[in-house]
Amino acid sequence: MNSQASLFQYILKIADNQLILGHRLSEQCSKGPFLEEDIACSNIALDLIGAANSLYIYAAAIEGENKTEDDLVFLRSERAFKNVLLVEQPNTDFAYIMCRQFLFDTYDYFFQQALQKSNDQTLAAIAAKTIKESTYHLRHSGNWIIRLGDGTPESNLRLKNAFTNLWCYVDELFEQDAAELDLVAQGIAVDTQSIKTQFTSHIAEIMQTAGMEIPSGIFMQSGGKKGVHTEHLGFLLAEMQSVHRSFPGVKW
Amino acid sequence: MNSLKLDENQLIENFEAKLAKNEMIEPKDWMPAQYRKHLIRQISQHAHSEIIGMQPEGNWITRAPSMRRKMVLLAKVQDEAGHGLYLYSAAESMGISREEMLEQLHTGEAKYSSIFNYPTLTWADMGAIGWLVDGAAIMNQVMLQRTSYGPYARAMVRICKEESFHQRQGYEIMNVLASGSPEQKEMAQDALNRWWWPSLMMFGPRDEESPNSAQAIKWKIKRETNDQLRQRFVNQTVSQVEKIGLVVPDKAIKWNEAKKGYDFGEINWDEFWTVVKGNGPCNKLRIANKIKSHDEGAWVREAANAHAEKNNKTKAA
Numbered sequence: 001m002n003s004q005a006s007l008f009q010y011i012l013k014i015a016d017n018q019l020i021l022g023h024r025l026s027e028q029c030s031k032g033p034f035l036e037e038d039i040a041c042s043n044i045a046l047d048l049i050g051a052a053n054s055l056y057i058y059a060a061a062i063e064g065e066n067k068t069e070d071d072l073v074f075l076r077s078e079r080a081f082k083n084v085l086l087v088e089q090p091n092t093d094f095a096y097i098m099c100r101q102f103l104f105d106t107y108d109y110f111f112q113q114a115l116q117k118s119n120d121q122t123l124a125a126i127a128a129k130t131i132k133e134s135t136y137h138l139r140h141s142g143n144w145i146i147r148l149g150d151g152t153p154e155s156n157l158r159l160k161n162a163f164t165n166l167w168c169y170v171d172e173l174f175e176q177d178a179a180e181l182d183l184v185a186q187g188i189a190v191d192t193q194s195i196k197t198q199f200t201s202h203i204a205e206i207m208q209t210a211g212m213e214i215p216s217g218i219f220m221q222s223g224g225k226k227g228v229h230t231e232h233l234g235f236l237l238a239e240m241q242s243v244h245r246s247f248p249g250v251k252w
Numbered sequence: 253m254n255s256l257k258l259d260e261n262q263l264i265e266n267f268e269a270k271l272a273k274n275e276m277i278e279p280k281d282w283m284p285a286q287y288r289k290h291l292i293r294q295i296s297q298h299a300h301s302e303i304i305g306m307q308p309e310g311n312w313i314t315r316a317p318s319m320r321r322k323m324v325l326l327a328k329v330q331d332e333a334g335h336g337l338y339l340y341s342a343a344e345s346m347g348i349s350r351e352e353m354l355e356q357l358h359t360g361e362a363k364y365s366s367i368f369n370y371p372t373l374t375w376a377d378m379g380a381i382g383w384l385v386d387g388a389a390i391m392n393q394v395m396l397q398r399t400s401y402g403p404y405a406r407a408m409v410r411i412c413k414e415e416s417f418h419q420r421q422g423y424e425i426m427n428v429l430a431s432g433s434p435e436q437k438e439m440a441q442d443a444l445n446r447w448w449w450p451s452l453m454m455f456g457p458r459d460e461e462s463p464n465s466a467q468a469i470k471w472k473i474k475r476e477t478n479d480q481l482r483q484r485f486v487n488q489t490v491s492q493v494e495k496i497g498l499v500v501p502d503k504a505i506k507w508n509e510a511k512k513g514y515d516f517g518e519i520n521w522d523e524f525w526t527v528v529k530g531n532g533p534c535n536k537l538r539i540a541n542k543i544k545s546h547d548e549g550a551w552v553r554e555a556a557n558a559h560a561e562k563n564n565k566t567k568a569a
Contacts, residue, residue, distance in 0.1 A: 026313050026322075029329055030306035031541075033549025035337055042330040046323060053319045070318045094552045150562060151555025158551070243317040243375050250433050252318040252375075 003186070006179035008062045009082065010189055011123070012072070013180075013225060014115075015055035016083035019073065020233070021104055022048030023240060028091055040140060044101075047133040054126050070252075074244035078234050079227040086169035088224070088233040092162070095148055095155065099162035102141040106202050107173045109138045110195035119187035142206045149210025159212060167215040172222040173199075271472050276402035279345040287471055290464065291401050292346050293362075294473065296353045299339035300364035302332045303357075304538050308372040309381060317375055324421055325378060331414045338410060342403040358543050360530065365389075367450050369532030376429050376436075376443035382422015384444075384451040387489065390415050391481045392455070400472040423492065430496040437497075444493065445501040452516075453524045455482040487513045 025045035032038025056069035087104060091097050112134045115127035148155040174192040176184065183189035207214055223229065244252075263282045270277065277283055306329050313329065316322035340350050356362035367385050372378070393415060396408040429440035456462055456478040468474040486505075493500050504517035526532065 023314065026326055029313055029326065030303075030310040030333075031545040031548075033545070033552035035303070035333055035340070037549075037552075039330055039333045039337070042326060042333065046326050046330065049319070049323055049326070053323065056319070073319055074317070094549070147556050147559040148552075151558045152551070154551050155555030155558075239314050243315050247317075247433065247435060250436055251428060252321055 011059040019052035021087035085224040095158035095162040098144040114190040171220040295343040302336035338407040376439040379425030380443035380447040
């Protein structure tokens with residue numbers, strides 16, 4: 001892979017994470033447990049989709065095939081999406097939503113912080129904008145982990161189930177293939193190993209405050225970054241792309 | 253007994269003198285029980301309309317056909333949640349709790365705008381709703397910026413700013429579709445056909461059949477009648493329809509030079525009352541969805557309360 005092609009793939013990985021998680025959260029709009037939280041989740045969904053949009057515009061420019069951000073979002077099929085498995089997991093209940101959010105927000109906060117130092121000026125600039133939002137996201141989901149863990153026996157149990165079932169997607173966040181490591185060497189991509197300690201210690205701190213134990217002995221899944229997804233993503237894309245694909249080549 | 257009666261008369265006189273001078277009534281001011289009751293009903297209905305109105309549009313967030321449309325639609329539905337929030341707060345200032353209002357919504361005791369009991373079937377419906385439904389709502393809300401109850405009037409000022417943005421983006425969606433491919437234009441016309449009449453119904457029954465109107469105008473809660481607002485909406489919208497090359501689905505539409513406005517056909521009032529009484533295509537679905545998310549959120553609200561109480565105790569100790 002030449003370096004433009006690997007940069008293109010790298011941007012897609014970041015953008016796809018933001019888009020798919022934002023999309024999942026947007027499915028909850030009007031379904032929140034109370035009005036203020038509904039607004040907060042829509043707001044976070046908008047942040048994520050907005051960040052994805054900036055990244056797709058940049059990716060399209062790097063690819064240099066006269067494509068638009070919409071082509072990348074609406075005309076790629078399942079295997080071409082490079083998001084991690086975590087973000088495509090369904091909205092099983094509010095504990096799953098917040099657990100998924102908390103794991104991703106923690107990763108994303110340290111990731112965006114590091115990406116601001118990228119040698120790639122555009123990526124660094126997008127990260128500098130995104131980090132302000134990530135800081136709020138991190139506080140929002142962290143507070144919910146504490147509330148749900150500490151709240152009632154039911155909320156504690158639901159949160160425990162969510163952690164047990166989503167923990168298998170944690171390691172994939174930090175996986176890097178040879179092409180990405182090459183970008184790390186050039187100072188463009190984030191060395192995910194360098195943020196893993198911060199990730200682990202923030203997760204441990206919040207979970208301890210919440211009275212939750214870190215799940216152990218969980219077999220780790222991966223594949224999303226190679227385009228090998230869970231069965232959930234296909235349905236998400238089928239829905240998301242349905243109108244766009246039904247009327248090829250028109251303006252919206 | 254006599255002196256109490258006199259006091260009440262004096263209070264009414266003061267209240268009416270304030271209205272006569274176009275002064276706002278504020279939460280701590282004395283107000284007639286009927287005025288309070290009327291406003292609680294109206295503001296809570298308005299809040300419920302914003303909240304239930306999130307569903308027909310929320311239905312298309314995950315299918316919006318471009319990134320820009322997706323972001324704008326999500327932001328719009330989020331705005332509506334925000335409007336619901338201001339309006340619930342305005343109603344709370346009159347002495348009713350949000351829980352009570354939600355209870356009334358869930359049991360069917362409180363109504364919301366009937367327009368949201370129609371289904372959103374194609375992407376063009378997002379254009380039609382923004383343009384026509386928000387457009388009709390603005391007619392009403394612009395008037396309500398001068399309503400006599402202060403918190404309601406101030407909520408309306410904020411809401412109107414966002415609503416006019418919603419209306420513009422809805423019209424823009426329709427414009428793009430109407431000038432797009434034949435299929436897109438057909439989709440736009442079909443949406444206009446389905447939303448036109450229900451939008452005219454949004455202004456409520458004809459003046460002679462609107463029992464609460466006269467009193468609401470006397471109290472300066474409303475400043476214009478249902479028929480006046482409906483006429484203004486038709487006058488404004490017909491030229492917008494023509495401008496983008498669509499056709500108003502009403503053969504009786506005709507400019508009337510004498511009244512400087514359009515004559516239009518008779519609204520199907522049987523349909524209007526059918527939907528108001530709960531038998532529209534989506535009445536049951538909208539409420540069932542609302543109750544479902546409220547019930548599914550119960551354990552989350554309990555957990556948040558339990559955590560907050562534990563925190564308070566720790567702080568107190």
